Amino acid sequence: MKAIAVYPGKPNSIHLADLPMPRVDEIPNGRGVLVKVLRVGVDGTDKEINAAEYGAAPPGYDFLTLGHESFGRVVEVGPNVRDLAPGDYVVATVRRPGHSIYDLIGTSDMTTDTTYYERGISLLHGYLTEYYVDDAEFIVKVPATLQGVGVLLEPTSVVEKGIEQAYEIQRRLKVWRPQRAAVVGAGPLGLLATLALRLRGLQVATLARTEPPTLNSELVQALGARYVSTRQLPLAQAAQAYGPFDIIFEATGASSVVFEGMQALGHNGVLVLTGISGGKRTAEVPGDQILMGFVLGNKVAVGSVNANRTYFERGVQDMALAESLYPGWLARLLTHPVRGLENYAEMIRLLTEEKSAIKVYVELGRDAG
Numbered sequence: 001m002k003a004i005a006v007y008p009g010k011p012n013s014i015h016l017a018d019l020p021m022p023r024v025d026e027i028p029n030g031r032g033v034l035v036k037v038l039r040v041g042v043d044g045t046d047k048e049i050n051a052a053e054y055g056a057a058p059p060g061y062d063f064l065t066l067g068h069e070s071f072g073r074v075v076e077v078g079p080n081v082r083d084l085a086p087g088d089y090v091v092a093t094v095r096r097p098g099h100s101i102y103d104l105i106g107t108s109d110m111t112t113d114t115t116y117y118e119r120g121i122s123l124l125h126g127y128l129t130e131y132y133v134d135d136a137e138f139i140v141k142v143p144a145t146l147q148g149v150g151v152l153l154e155p156t157s158v159v160e161k162g163i164e165q166a167y168e169i170q171r172r173l174k175v176w177r178p179q180r181a182a183v184v185g186a187g188p189l190g191l192l193a194t195l196a197l198r199l200r201g202l203q204v205a206t207l208a209r210t211e212p213p214t215l216n217s218e219l220v221q222a223l224g225a226r227y228v229s230t231r232q233l234p235l236a237q238a239a240q241a242y243g244p245f246d247i248i249f250e251a252t253g254a255s256s257v258v259f260e261g262m263q264a265l266g267h268n269g270v271l272v273l274t275g276i277s278g279g280k281r282t283a284e285v286p287g288d289q290i291l292m293g294f295v296l297g298n299k300v301a302v303g304s305v306n307a308n309r310t311y312f313e314r315g316v317q318d319m320a321l322a323e324s325l326y327p328g329w330l331a332r333l334l335t336h337p338v339r340g341l342e343n344y345a346e347m348i349r350l351l352t353e354e355k356s357a358i359k360v361y362v363e364l365g366r367d368a369g
């Protein structure tokens, strides 16, 4: 069967590869689930793997199948799978357990290992193919009512984890009742963070450089949040106007935002960092002021990567709530479909060149029925 793959370490090596059809009995203990892939979202990670910035092929292969944002339908289950059945819509998680204590308790997103096992990224083939098989432990059921937007569950899970980390940390405050949040970044992650924070009842200001109106700014406003261009109002001034911020959720990958966020954060606030900055930029920052502000303001900054099954399940709940409170909003993120695996060149072109794209995704065919 066909798969979109790269040769890790070789820039712009995206191509169509051939993989054997997977079988349910490849997974031990009768817990295998065979899934027909319906849609796969792509993001900056796929672009960076194709640019050979990182990525590793599975043992025994010289190529890596891309794709970590899956959506599919169960075709067959092993004899010991009770919680999933043929016909169910599903999304698979990305990271698989390594060896640390965190991996052993089902939280591989918190691994202390330095080797990552991630489908479509590192040492495991991804989902940009026709079928995949995996252990039921890593496959999350999605209600049929979310079939049109289920491909957004993986990025939603990243946001759910970041926000959950913030709330978990803030239990230190005993009576924390966050009211105002800033999200910096209005790409898929920033938009989904805006949604998740609005669903928790917060007033949200979402910032990015581009001046409105754009689809991104319209989507922010459709949630009852405020879109702010940092060219018109930098984060520090936005904090004066719309803060103090109890939470700042960073989703840019621009390291300068980290230090601006540290300063703009309110007393007892929490700064959640999710952007991935692969470069080597340095920045001159007002270190004394940041240190003083952090200490006297009892502030916290936390990094958050990936997500485990728990956050995928929270994501399903929030997506269902979003469909009822903001019907049609999630589908508006799915801006650029690519039909069929053979159109991989168009997929990577949209990902690298199309500035108006919010979510590029590959459509692999209609519902398997």
Ligand SMILES: NC(=O)c1ccc[n+]([C@@H]2O[C@H](COP(=O)([O-])OP(=O)(O)OC[C@H]3O[C@@H](n4cnc5c(N)ncnc54)[C@H](OP(=O)(O)O)[C@@H]3O)[C@@H](O)[C@H]2O)c1
Pocket: 043, 044, 045, 158, 184, 185, 186, 187, 188, 189, 190, 207, 208, 209, 210, 211, 230, 251, 252, 253, 254, 256, 257, 273, 274, 275, 276, 277, 304, 305, 306, 307
């Ligand atoms: N932690 C994780 O597990 C995880 C998972 C997936 C992705 N990520 C990372 O999360 C980040 C966001 O992902 P995404 O898919 O939403 O990315 P994206 O589509 O590239 O969006 C980035 C957003 O940040 C804004 N931005 C960039 N530089 C800025 C700056 N200096 N000040 C203000 N806004 C700025 C951009 O808008 P303007 O151009 O208008 O400013 C855009 O809205 C990326 O770094 C990605 O690699 C992390």
